[in-house]
Amino acid sequence: MRKIITLLIASVIFSLSVQAKEGMWIPILLEKYNMEEMQQMGFKLTAEDIYSVNQACMKDAVIIFGRGCTGELISDQGLIITNHHCGFDAIQKHSSIENDYLTEGFWAKDRSQELTNDNLSVTFLKRIEDVTGQVLRGVTDDMEGRTDTIQKNIDALIKKATEGTHYKANIKPFFHGNQYFLSVNEVYNDIRLVGAPPSAIGKFGGDTDNWMWPRHTGDFSLFRIYADKDNNPAAYSKDNVPYKPLKHFPISLKGVKEGDFTMVFGYPGTTEEYAPSYHLKMITEKVNPELIDIRTKKLDIIKKYQIKDPAVRIQYASKAASISNSWKRWIGEIKGLDKLNAIDKKENFETHFQRWANENSKQYANLLNEYRASYQTYGDYRLAYSYITEAIFRNGMEAVQTSRNFYQLKNAYKKDTLDLEQIKRIKTDLEKKLTSFYKDYHQPIDKEMTVTILSMFKERIDPQFHPEIYTRINKKYKGNISKFVDHLFAKTIFADPQASLSFAKNFSAKDIKKLEKDPAYILYHSFYDAYKLKILDNYNALSAKIEELNRKYMAAQMKFQPDTTFYPDANFTLRVSYGKVKGYAPKDGVIFKNHTTLNGIIEKDNPNIYDYRVPQKLKDLYEKKDFGQYESQGTVPVCFVATNHTTGGNSGSPVVNANGELIGINFDRAWEGVMSDLMFNPEQCRNITLDIRYVLFLIDKFAGASYLIDEMTLVK
Ligand code: ARG
Numbered sequence: 001m002r003k004i005i006t007l008l009i010a011s012v013i014f015s016l017s018v019q020a021k022e023g024m025w026i027p028i029l030l031e032k033y034n035m036e037e038m039q040q041m042g043f044k045l046t047a048e049d050i051y052s053v054n055q056a057c058m059k060d061a062v063i064i065f066g067r068g069c070t071g072e073l074i075s076d077q078g079l080i081i082t083n084h085h086c087g088f089d090a091i092q093k094h095s096s097i098e099n100d101y102l103t104e105g106f107w108a109k110d111r112s113q114e115l116t117n118d119n120l121s122v123t124f125l126k127r128i129e130d131v132t133g134q135v136l137r138g139v140t141d142d143m144e145g146r147t148d149t150i151q152k153n154i155d156a157l158i159k160k161a162t163e164g165t166h167y168k169a170n171i172k173p174f175f176h177g178n179q180y181f182l183s184v185n186e187v188y189n190d191i192r193l194v195g196a197p198p199s200a201i202g203k204f205g206g207d208t209d210n211w212m213w214p215r216h217t218g219d220f221s222l223f224r225i226y227a228d229k230d231n232n233p234a235a236y237s238k239d240n241v242p243y244k245p246l247k248h249f250p251i252s253l254k255g256v257k258e259g260d261f262t263m264v265f266g267y268p269g270t271t272e273e274y275a276p277s278y279h280l281k282m283i284t285e286k287v288n289p290e291l292i293d294i295r296t297k298k299l300d301i302i303k304k305y306q307i308k309d310p311a312v313r314i315q316y317a318s319k320a321a322s323i324s325n326s327w328k329r330w331i332g333e334i335k336g337l338d339k340l341n342a343i344d345k346k347e348n349f350e351t352h353f354q355r356w357a358n359e360n361s362k363q364y365a366n367l368l369n370e371y372r373a374s375y376q377t378y379g380d381y382r383l384a385y386s387y388i389t390e391a392i393f394r395n396g397m398e399a400v401q402t403s404r405n406f407y408q409l410k411n412a413y414k415k416d417t418l419d420l421e422q423i424k425r426i427k428t429d430l431e432k433k434l435t436s437f438y439k440d441y442h443q444p445i446d447k448e449m450t451v452t453i454l455s456m457f458k459e460r461i462d463p464q465f466h467p468e469i470y471t472r473i474n475k476k477y478k479g480n481i482s483k484f485v486d487h488l489f490a491k492t493i494f495a496d497p498q499a500s501l502s503f504a505k506n507f508s509a510k511d512i513k514k515l516e517k518d519p520a521y522i523l524y525h526s527f528y529d530a531y532k533l534k535i536l537d538n539y540n541a542l543s544a545k546i547e548e549l550n551r552k553y554m555a556a557q558m559k560f561q562p563d564t565t566f567y568p569d570a571n572f573t574l575r576v577s578y579g580k581v582k583g584y585a586p587k588d589g590v591i592f593k594n595h596t597t598l599n600g601i602i603e604k605d606n607p608n609i610y611d612y613r614v615p616q617k618l619k620d621l622y623e624k625k626d627f628g629q630y631e632s633q634g635t636v637p638v639c640f641v642a643t644n645h646t647t648g649g650n651s652g653s654p655v656v657n658a659n660g661e662l663i664g665i666n667f668d669r670a671w672e673g674v675m676s677d678l679m680f681n682p683e684q685c686r687n688i689t690l691d692i693r694y695v696l697f698l699i700d701k702f703a704g705a706s707y708l709i710d711e712m713t714l715v716k
């Protein structure tokens with residue numbers, strides 16, 4: 001009886017998480033787990049239309065774009081669409097003062113004007129396969145060398161899956177290592193930039209509107225895949241021809257309304273839905289509040305100088321955007337989890353789980369205790385690890401970080417016989433790196449950042465993790481960090497572009513000493529040593545321990561709730577999410593509609609606010625109501641929200657309607673729901689989609705590139 005009650009309570013508690021719309025599902029298992037529900041919700045196609053190895057299907061039109069985004073085919077001539085923020089690097093690399101594509105936008109007038117990109121690839125999935133049995137062959141639960149055995153099995157399977165082909169493959173753990181799936185991929189490398197709107201459209205709203213609804217960002221860019229004459233992947237060549245896809249998405253001009261079925265098909269990166277309460281506590285009470293604080297300070301400093309000088313605003317725009325993106329998400333995540341009482345919910349669940357384990361499954365009875373013990377120390381290490389990353393690896397102390405770039409050069413000169421060719425290469429690379437770094441370097445910002453980072457590290461991080469340098473600062477500068485930094489900036493080579501560049505150019509063996517004596521270099525190494533010697537080993541060991549607990553806890557949860565259909569945490573493999581177009585109530589007294597329009601862009605227009613400057617041409621089109629076939633209710637739809645469960649990596653994903661026609665491009669989530677990476681709340685979690693009609697309107701009317709529209713398959 002007690003057992004039944006326990007199960008009943010557990011299923012009530014967790015009924016939230018098993019709601020229809022939550023989940024990122026594996027394409028080969030749709031028939032088994034989802035198709036009935038999807039069709040009930042309005043979907044008109046079949047599982048085979050989404051994923052099949054026997055016929056061309058939707059998956060043949062979805063790609064990994066670059067390294068961390070999704071994209072999709074929208075013509076039979078290799079045309080692809082993804083987000084502006086996903087194509088941003090490529091667009092920026094082609095931009096210069098003379099051809100400022102970031103500001104002005106870029107539109108190839110014909111194929112010959114498309115721009116080639118080094119280091120940009122797109123990846124097609126050829127097939128997925130459950131290889132759990134083979135990966136876990138000869139593996140037992142607590143055997144020694146477990147990970148090595150698994151790795152060996154994986155290597156062998158990958159070799160077998162790709163032998164004699166040009167395919168690439170990977171095998172990733174699902175359900176935290178309870179299952180393994182093989183993905184076989186085909187990678188194309190000749191990818192050309194076709195078009196991008198000006199940033200005032202593609203990034204409209206900037207960091208102010210980022211992660212927010214209502215939204216008006218025209219977040220898209222267009223590229224084209226090129227192949228050799230046999231349609232196979234090939235390095236760039238002018239003889240390459242547009243790739244002919246097995247499938248491309250038809251595009252619907254019909255739009256969507258409240259309650260309509262939507263599906264997102266792409267590559268969600270990471271979620272942690274099955275973590276214990278200890279994890280949520282660590283994230284929300286210990287680690288992220290600190291990371292939020294340090295980034296708040298970083299952003300304040302940058303902003304202060306940006307307001308004073310428009311040139312600095314441009315220099316630090318991209319850095320500020322990248323600091324701000326996770327910063328803002330973390331803040332929303334804590335709020336969202338709080339509103340959900342997420343920790344209470346988890347603890348409740350754990351109480352019932354524990355009772356069940358004690359009674360029925362002794363092997364799991366100690367899991368939560370082990371978690372508690374591990375998280376006690378893991379939190380400290382994770383905080384120290386993340387803080388060092390903030391200090392010297394990512395948007396931290398810039399001059400200090402830059403000194404690291406001389407490391408390779410130093411090593412080349414330390415060899416017994418000098419390889420002059422190699423040295424020349426290193427120098428050329430280094431000069432390039434330095435030139436592009438100093439183009440966006442503003443010393444006063446860096447100096448203030450350095451003081452702030454060093455002070456905060458000292459204050460906030462447990463002394464056991466402090467780099468040696470603090471002993472020196474205490475001795476030589478009586479603990480006065482500002483004085484130390486004054487001295488550092490007066491002395492170092494790396495806060496000065498000219499000095500730094502000529503140091504690189506003229507570097508020779510005798511300069512090794514000079515480098516090693518540079519205070520920025522010394523500071524970098526002091527932090528790096530602390531990272532290597534005081535943090536990394538334990539951090540990795542604890543992470544591995546927690547991964548092992550995650551594997552067992554996942555299996556245990558599945559046994560505890562045998563009637564629940566679980567979906568695996570995101571792991572940057574191709575997944576299906578489905579839901580409905582739906583507005584929401586972000587707070588008391590407020591209801592958000594499910595879509596925005598061009599009217600809202602005009603409402604936000606403000607020449608005095610950088611994020612809200614609307615290009616004149618867009619205003620003209622609005623005035624003339626020149627909306628063509630993209631018009632709906634007297635305006636152009638811009639973005640809409642729906643209940644699909646998405647995360648980072650889903651950017652650029654196709655959003656399709658019940659007929660599998662493209663209705664938009666996924667690009668963000670609404671702030672009140674960004675805790676969906678840890679716990680989904682169907683009331684508040686919304687993915688934000690760029691309406692395809694706004695995209696087509698911009699291509700056609702704004703850019704005058706209607707030849708691109710002619711390539712597409714429109715459904716009117
Ligand atoms: N929040 C979106 C995502 O996580 C868009 C990020 C790019 N935009 C920005 N303003 N930083 O990727």
Ligand code: ASP
Nearest residue numbers: 647648649650651668669
């Ligand atoms: N903006 C994210 C991305 O770039 C999507 C998200 O986190 O919802 O993938």
